[in-house]
Amino acid sequence: MKYAFFPGCTIADRLPFIEKSIRLVCPEYDIGLVGLPFTCCPEPNSVQSFSQYTWLTMAARNIAVAEEHDLDILTACAGCFESLAMAKHMLDTSADTRAHVNRALANIGREYTGQARVVHLLQVLHDDVGCKGIEERTLRQLRMRVVTHSGCHLLRPERVLQVDLAEAPAKLDALVRALGMESVDYMDKTMCCGAGIRGVNRDISFAVLREKFAGMSMVHPDAAVVFCPTCFISFEAGQRVVNRMFGTEYRLPVFYYTELLAVAMGLEGTESILSGHRVQGTEETVARAMGHGGTPAQAPMGTHGAREV
Amino acid sequence: MRPVIWDDDEERVSDVRQAAQPCFQCGVCAASCPVFRVAPEFNPRIAVDEIVQTGTVAVTGREWYCAYCLMCEQRCPMGVALCEILVAIKNLSARDGKVPPSIVEMMDVIRFTGKVSHPSKGTTRRRRELGLPELPEVDAAEVQKLLEVTGAIDRLTRYREAECEPQ
Amino acid sequence: MPENRIGVFLCHCGSNIAGVVDIQRVMEAIRALPDVILVEDYKYMCSKPGQQLLKDAIKKHNLTKIVIGSCSPRMHENTFRQALREAGHNPYLLEIANLREHDSWIHSDDPEAATEKAVDLVRMAVARARLLEPLEEPEVDIKKTSLVIGGGIAGISAALDLANAGFKVYLVEKEATIGGKMARHDKTFPTLDCASCILTPKMAEVGAHPNITLLTLADIEAVEGYVGNFKVTVRQKPRYVDTEKCTSCGDCAEVCPVDVPSEFDANLAYRRAIYIPFAQAVPSAYVLDMDNCLGVDAVRCGKCKTACEAGAIDYDDHERVLTLEVGTIIVATGFEVFDATQKPEYGYGEYPNVVNIMEIERMLSSAGPTGGHVVRPSDLKEPKRIVYIQCVGSRDERTNRYCSRICCMTSIKQARMLREKTGADIWLFYIDLRTFGKGYEEFYEATAEAGVTFVRGRVGEILQDDETKDLIVRGEDTLLGRPVVLEDIDLVVLATGMVPTASTSHVAHLLNLSLSPDGFLMEAHPKLRPVDSFNDGIFVAGTAQGPKDIPDTVAQAKAAAAGAMALMGKGRIKVEPYYSVVDEDKCAGCRVCISVCPYNAIFVNERGASEVNPALCKGCGTCTATCPSGAIRSQHYTDGQIAAMIHEYLSAQQ
Known part of the structure; x- marks a missing residue:
């Protein structure tokens, strides 16, 4: 299956090692990635709040670009998925809205027709490839206790997106288990990471993130697994800020799912991926999970509580 | 609820009011809101109540505290789309040039690059090191045009004017 | 065709109609219509003088057909028909134009258009009146035996009233015992009577009553027949x-x-x-x-x-299959408790210490599983900190929109008892407290005085500490606009609402009863016929019709019994002659009518033609519309009459 690949600004420009892992993994499952001149999705909270019309039209443009190539869009970011899927929902359920947006698009010689589907990588891996298919292709089991966080924008609004259960998401957990990891339930699993208001009010944003970390740390995981680059940055870079602001000592490695998938599949080049991470001990955590480096998985936030960065 | 497209504030407010009407103030939105938990001055329930009771949209600035996690809508027993209502409120204040500076910055970046982040020299180098393909070029003129015809440029101008006004 | 002499009477209904519709203008417009001999108006046609006016005019002007412009025929059609009978006239030579519900009430903002519409409605009524025919009302016998479906407090109350009045009753219950949900409750609000102390004497009375045949482990399988003569097949396990x-x-x-x-x-x-x-x-x-x-x-x-x-x-x-012949049926199939696993944010079924109100009832009962002690299911310890959450599965468009009515008082009652028994700290989260019954508000106030904390707000989520199984409850105190986080909660009780049972839809299907959108049985009129169904001889009672408490359930059951008695007491009743008639010369015997009839009223007679049983037929017209040979005629709603109305409406107004 070939898709118009929509890496999103955050992955492409700030987390290229995540893109690398996606590009390593996808061909293995015959998922073809085609690059097209996409703009920002655009970002679902700030841009939509600034001007919903602008947000909707830019999203429609991106979908129209994929339509011109007869391709469905594959997103790797929950935010991009939310923006494109919600815009598509609005455009597909109101002829009035579609006509209005198409009048704007006519200025750049494009048209939204509603042909292209919008999917997230989680759906392709879980629903199409399937956990069994994933498990069959792994070379090694990763022995790790992890907490998962699918990201608000993959889950809600549940009735429109229909990706997973919004109150009790299970797909990312199933994918994680397919790699041999244990997925631990934790308090506030469906809670937001706070990224949506980081620019508007930093203090509140990190206070939200602290709550999220409090819930995760209670179950002493080895790492957190996410499927959204914004949540990734929020957790990875954010935990240092939380530690500074609130005197906490969190040190939790964070992974985007396909990074661990690539490791479990034994693909070439995973070292370059992991070296991009900022939380100390990330590479060691993976090594331990692979059975290297002596003692089996030690919980960084675990039994002895959080350690210093 | 209809998206905020038509440039008629009165119609817009009455739309928002109608969308908020089923609310019976049970508070499950606030109880589920991660922001309210740490900053009770932002309360999605009261934002909605204000519209129903007064028929006007109070621009307090706090409406921008919504993290858009959509948990309130998920649990609302009356199916009120609270995040959508807050988006509509923010659109109305953005029309008057009342926008947090961080969002204006983001809009400026989009305006000139089509993206929310500048691809720096470092990024390009890292992408090359990782063996990633070059990103397809976005036609900046296309983006510029869309921002113009959808009113985003006007809003940015109004923001700048408001900024220059004596406080 | 005899000469038509039509009299038109326009009712003002005080200002209900005349305040919007210009009656004078309507009268002017109607007067010129062919066959209209007389046009009169009056302030209240339904009043005694109004009826007298009608009767006098019939005689004086030798009227053959009557048109009345008034409220809905559902209100006063019978009144006017009776007036026609008293004037020695066939009551079916009457046509009512609904100028109130269909016109003045809904177009009060546009009197001009309302007046035009009134003229149209009356013109159409006149057109139909020309073609009305006198009809005779068939009479049927009524068997003096009643079937009560469901042996909860509703079925028990209805059965006892009927049996005590001398009627035979079959009481059919699907469980092994009667008593229903009430038997599972501990105390009843607001008097704190023990539920079984007041229920079990009634149950014993049913068991011993010579006029009651009790069939437990039994279910209705098929129902045939019509008011007064139902034939019911019951399967008993x-x-x-x-x-x-x-x-x-x-x-x-x-x-x-x-x-x-x-x-x-x-x-x-x-x-x-x-x-x-x-x-x-x-x-x-x-x-x-x-x-x-x-x-x-x-x-x-x-x-x-x-x-x-x-x-x-x-x-x-x-297994036994029985055939019962009964004259009337009372449906009292009760309710189920809402399944709280549909609200995953509350963790019911996942967290052991989240329970529902029915489970607390059993725990409170001294004959129950814990001997009357409320405990935490995880460790059987007495809870010291308890939270009640109201409206779980009620007032929620994701589950049920309606208010279940009993959960507020049930929770308050339980909270009061728990507070008094154990001194536990109790918080009760509510949206609105609905303490509507006699003595209920006083009971609530006393409970608040006893130290139960009432918090206005719906709880967002419940979290569990997996080690201790203690719970954290997050909500908003909406009166203060402040977050509420309660930690170390021992027990959360979900005030689960009432939902219709599967039996209700099963029985409704067999009896052709209507269900309201929420799945409960629909009554014939919410105010004036609250226990009648749309089908003659079938009554509804108790929570099968909608959520209600025990007093309301018993009141409704007794009303249903009275309705059944009123029918059976007479022994014979007249049925409306709105049945379809088959023209056997035209009938080809294709049986399409039989397949479409929702009331099983059509059969093939010995001549191979379709025939309609007048007592079963409701005059819905489905067969008439379906018959490929045009052999079926709906009496009182003939094609000719309806076509005349349409033709009149479409023809240009003078």
Whole structure:
């Protein structure tokens, strides 16, 4: 299956090692990635709040670009998925809205027709490839206790997106288990990471993130697994800020799912991926999970509580 | 609820009011809101109540505290789309040039690059090191045009004017 | 065709119609119509003088057809028909134009258009009136026996009233005992009477009443016939225990090796495969649950039969199919408790210490699984900090939109009892407290005084500490606009609402009863016919019709019994002549009409033609519209009459 690949600004420009892992993994499952001149999705909270019309039209443009190539869009970011899927929902359920947006698009010689589907990588891996298919292709089991966080924008609004259960998401957990990891339930699993208001009010944003970390740390995981680059940055870079602001000592490695998938599949080049991470001990955590480096998985936030960065 | 497209504030407010009407103030939105938990001055329930009771949209600035996690809508027993209502409120204040500076910055970046982040020299180098393909070029003129015809440029101008006004 | 002499009477209905519709203008417009001999108006046509005006005019002007412009025919059609009868006129030569519900009430903002519409409505009524024919009302006999479906407090109350009035009653219950949900409750609000103390004497009375035949473990399978003459097929599952011989000694259960969660105890305790649901069950006899029995032959088990000294156990007992002939039917199929697993944010079914109000009822009952002590299911310890959450599965468009009405008072009652018994700290989260009944508000106030904290706000989520199984409850105090986080909560009680049972939709399907969108039975009129169904001779009672408390349930059951008695007391009733008639010369015997008739009113007669049973036919017209030969005619709603109305409407106004 070939898709118009929509890496999103955050992955492409700030987390290229995540893109690398996606590009390593996808061909293995015959998922073809085609690059097209996409703009920002655009970002679902700030841009939509600034001007919903602008947000909707830019999203429609991106979908129209994929339509011109007869391709469905594959997103790797929950935010991009939310923006494109919600815009598509609005455009597909109101002829009035579609006509209005198409009048704007006519200025750049494009048209939204509603042909292209919008999917997230989680759906392709879980629903199409399937956990069994994933498990069959792994070379090694990763022995790790992890907490998962699918990201608000993959889950809600549940009735429109229909990706997973919004109150009790299970797909990312199933994918994680397919790699041999244990997925631990934790308090506030469906809670937001706070990224949506980081620019508007930093203090509140990190206070939200602290709550999220409090819930995760209670179950002493080895790492957190996410499927959204914004949540990734929020957790990875954010935990240092939380530690500074609130005197906490969190040190939790964070992974985007396909990074661990690539490791479990034994693909070439995973070292370059992991070296991009900022939380100390990330590479060691993976090594331990692979059975290297002596003692089996030690919980960084675990039994002895959080350690210093 | 209809998206905020038509440039008629009165119609817009009455739309928002109608969308908020089923609310019976049970508070499950606030109880589920991660922001309210740490900053009770932002309360999605009261934002909605204000519209129903007064028929006007109070621009307090706090409406921008919504993290858009959509948990309130998920649990609302009356199916009120609270995040959508807050988006509509923010659109109305953005029309008057009342926008947090961080969002204006983001809009400026989009305006000139089509993206929310500048691809720096470092990024390009890292992408090359990782063996990633070059990103397809976005036609900046296309983006510029869309921002113009959808009113985003006007809003940015109004923001700048408001900024220059004596406080 | 005899000459038509039509009289038109326009009612002002005070200002209800005349305040919007210009009556004078309507009169002017109508006066010129062909065959209209007389046009009159009056302030209240339904009043005594109004009816007299009608009767006098019929005689004086020798009117043949009457048109009245007034409120809906559902209101006063019978009044005016009676007036026609009194004037010696056939009551079906009357046509009503609905100028109130269809016009003045809905177009009060546009009197001009309303007046035009009134003219159209009256013109159309006149057009139809020209073609009306006198009809005779057939009379049918009514059997003086009643069927009551459901043996909860509603069915019990209705059955006893009917039986005491001298009517025979069949009481059909699907469980092994009567008593329903009320039997599972501990105390009743607001008086704190013990539920079983007031219920079990009634149950015993039913069991012993000479006029009541009790059929437990039984279900309705088919219903034929019509008001006064229903034929009901009942399938009764085998009990494997002879109710006459069983002494309820319990020796059988003693030796039974099988433990099964007890439904009666909300699955909080175990029962045996042979069991009695509760001590005061009626019939007072054990029942063998064959699905869970190890096997009835002596090799595999057979212990209970050996133990039974009375020789009451019969492994060869079999299913019975009975046919009952009854004149009236009362449906009292009750409710189910909302399944709280549909609200995953509250963790019911996942967190052991989140329970529902029915489970607390069983725990509070001294005859219940915990001997009257409320405990945390995780460790059986007494809870010190308890949270109640209202409206779980009610007032929620994701589950049920309606208010379940009883949960506020049930929770308040439980909170009061728990507070008084254990001194626990109790918080009760509500949206609105609905304490509408006699003495309810006072009970609530006393509960607040007893120290139960009432917090206005719906709880967002419940979280569990997996080690201690303690709970964290997050909500908003909406009166203060402040977050509320309660930690170390021992027990959360969800005030689960009422939902319709599967039996209700099953019985509704068999009896052709309508359901409202929420799945409860629909009454014929919410105010004036609250216990009648749309089908003559069938009544609804209790929570099958909608959520209600015990007083309302009993009141409705007694009303349903009175309705059934009113019919059966007369012995014969007239039915409306709105049935369809088949022209046998045109009927080709294709039987399409039989397949479309929703009331099973059509059969093939000995001549091979379709024939309509007037008592069953509701005059819906489906067969008339479907018949490919045009052989069926709906009396009083003939094609000609309807076509005339349409033609009149479409023809240009003068």
